Amino acid sequence: MWNLPRDNLKRNTRSGCDWTGPERELRGFEKVSLAPGETKHVTLSLDARAFSYWDEAKHGWTIDSGKFVIHVGDSSENTPLHADLTIN
Numbered sequence: 775m776w777n778l779p780r781d782n783l784k785r786n787t788r789s790g791c792d793w794t795g796p797e798r799e800l801r802g803f804e805k806v807s808l809a810p811g812e813t814k815h816v817t818l819s820l821d822a823r824a825f826s827y828w829d830e831a832k833h834g835w836t837i838d839s840g841k842f843v844i845h846v847g848d849s850s851e852n853t854p855l856h857a858d859l860t861i862n
Contacts, residue, residue, distance in 0.1 A: 782850060784843040
């Protein structure tokens with residue numbers, strides 16, 4: 775059996791933010807083989823690029839300050855773990 779732990783990044787958009795993409799984006803995953811009833815510890819890392827978007831006006835990657843919520847689970851509909859992150 776295969777399981778795909780994944781993390782989805784949700785941006786809490788605010789006025790003044792230039793980003794206009796989707797509310798949630800897949801930013802990492804790990805393919806894990808599990809026997810029935812087996813569990814494993816998985817670490818997913820997010821670098822600065824995970825929080826950035828392409829800015830056409832600047833012709834480069836940009837990170838807006840603000841609040842992000844990282845959701846972790848085995849699908850986009852099942853994300854029981856989450857953490858808030860603020861970038862200044």
